[in-house]
Amino acid sequence: MADNNKKPLLEIRNLKTYFYTEDGVVKAVDGVDLEVYPGEVLGLVGESGCGKSVTSLAIMRLISKPGKIVDGEIIFDGRDLVKLGEPELMKIRGNRISMIFQQPQSALNPVFRVADQIGEVLEVHQSLGKRAGDARAIELLKLVGMPDAESRAKSFPHELSGGQAQRVMIAMGLACVPDMLIADEPTTALDVTIQAQILNLIRDMREKFGSSVILITHDLGVIAEMAERVAVMYAGEIVEQADVIPLFQKPIHPYTKGLIGSIPVLGRVRDQLDVIPGSVPNLVNLPPGCRFAPRCQARKEYNLSICTEKRPALHDFEPGHKVRCWLYQDDEQHVAPLKAKKTAKEKK
Numbered sequence: 001m002a003d004n005n006k007k008p009l010l011e012i013r014n015l016k017t018y019f020y021t022e023d024g025v026v027k028a029v030d031g032v033d034l035e036v037y038p039g040e041v042l043g044l045v046g047e048s049g050c051g052k053s054v055t056s057l058a059i060m061r062l063i064s065k066p067g068k069i070v071d072g073e074i075i076f077d078g079r080d081l082v083k084l085g086e087p088e089l090m091k092i093r094g095n096r097i098s099m100i101f102q103q104p105q106s107a108l109n110p111v112f113r114v115a116d117q118i119g120e121v122l123e124v125h126q127s128l129g130k131r132a133g134d135a136r137a138i139e140l141l142k143l144v145g146m147p148d149a150e151s152r153a154k155s156f157p158h159e160l161s162g163g164q165a166q167r168v169m170i171a172m173g174l175a176c177v178p179d180m181l182i183a184d185e186p187t188t189a190l191d192v193t194i195q196a197q198i199l200n201l202i203r204d205m206r207e208k209f210g211s212s213v214i215l216i217t218h219d220l221g222v223i224a225e226m227a228e229r230v231a232v233m234y235a236g237e238i239v240e241q242a243d244v245i246p247l248f249q250k251p252i253h254p255y256t257k258g259l260i261g262s263i264p265v266l267g268r269v270r271d272q273l274d275v276i277p278g279s280v281p282n283l284v285n286l287p288p289g290c291r292f293a294p295r296c297q298a299r300k301e302y303n304l305s306i307c308t309e310k311r312p313a314l315h316d317f318e319p320g321h322k323v324r325c326w327l328y329q330d331d332e333q334h335v336a337p338l339k340a341k342k343t344a345k346e347k348k
């Protein structure tokens with residue numbers, strides 16, 4: 001369980017990141033609040049397109065046109081990253097915060113050999129010389145299970161397969177010991193053995209060095225194994241956030257209940273998050289009330305008209321357990337604990 005007496009290492013407040021496209025304004029991240037405590041693994045889950053990658057790219061300040069952070073704060077170790085200039089951000093990226101990107105091919109620089117890209121992270125941030133950098137790059141490639149690491153180190157990104165590029169990305173993410181690692185789908189496209197090795201490396205980094213981790217994955221089994229706390233995103237918002245055990249054993253938001261209910265008892269499937277009937281709303285044209293309303297069975301059962309009229313806020317249901325749903329608050333957005341607890345019991 002997260003030690004909430006500790007100060008968060010990262011505190012995101014009301015983050016809004018929009019894309020200004022020809023079709024309109026895509027509200028990819030629309031008022032996200034999130035904390036990450038020192039040394040914890042926070043799992044971030046939600047269906048495809050709900051804003052997980054955009055949230056992590058915003059933390060790294062890597063949102064480019066037509067996207068823009070339009071509001072909010074990203075307080076990392078006491079400083080608001082939204083307000084920092086590029087030279088200061090460069091000192092933080094890859095050093096204090098590193099990221100394993102979801103699309104490794106596009107994140108690697110096509111004109112540099114693999115060893116030079118990994119070496120650059122090491123040289124910039126750890127002042128290693130070229131030879132020591134190359135040797136360390138090869139060592140890291142071996143650690144992430146790269147076959148024939150010595151010769152792959154001399155390859156250019158286009159000469160790598162998808163799985164190999166992903167390993168290079170992971171090696172770069174692990175090249176320094178960051179205060180925080182953001183791992184966006186770090187093990188997709190890798191086979192199960194390598195997947196387990198990578199998760200172990202992330203776990204080691206955290207145990208040995210106390211790094212915090214934001215782990216984004218579609219695999220709820222991985223979340224259950226790795227994370228202490230979980231935040232669930234839906235259509236650009238956090239809808240529920242809790243320690244991992246209560247979240248899996250007693251989810252309260254109708255969307256999270258759908259996700260957890262969709263996990264098969266035996267075995268794991270990929271893309272478990274895509275089985276709730278209906279689809280996510282268009283982020284250009286969002287419904288006026290709760291964004292989950294068009295798919296929500298609970299709304300129909302409880303006949304809640306407010307759901308389609310007013311957007312619920314994220315608030316504390318219990319200490320450490322937050323939810324964004326009208327079942328658990330009144331229309332003044334005050335907690336309605338009796339109704340909430342009764343409802344939670346009834347629905348178990």
Ligand SMILES: Nc1ncnc2c1ncn2[C@@H]1O[C@H](COP(=O)(O)OP(=O)(O)OP(=O)(O)O)[C@@H](O)[C@H]1O
Nearest residue numbers: 019021026028047048049050051052053054055283
């Ligand atoms: N460059 C862009 N231009 C326009 N819209 C964008 C851009 N990048 C992201 N978006 C939109 O932002 C929304 C959130 O995307 P994001 O990549 O964060 O989703 P995700 O939760 O990471 O999904 P997945 O699980 O598939 O990785 C999507 O609707 C996406 O289409």
Ligand code: SF4
Nearest residue numbers: 290293296307325326
């Ligand atoms: S606010 Fe209403 S529509 Fe939204 S999840 Fe809760 S019950 Fe369902």
Ligand SMILES: [Mg+2]
Nearest residue numbers: 052053054102
């Ligand atoms: Mg993504």
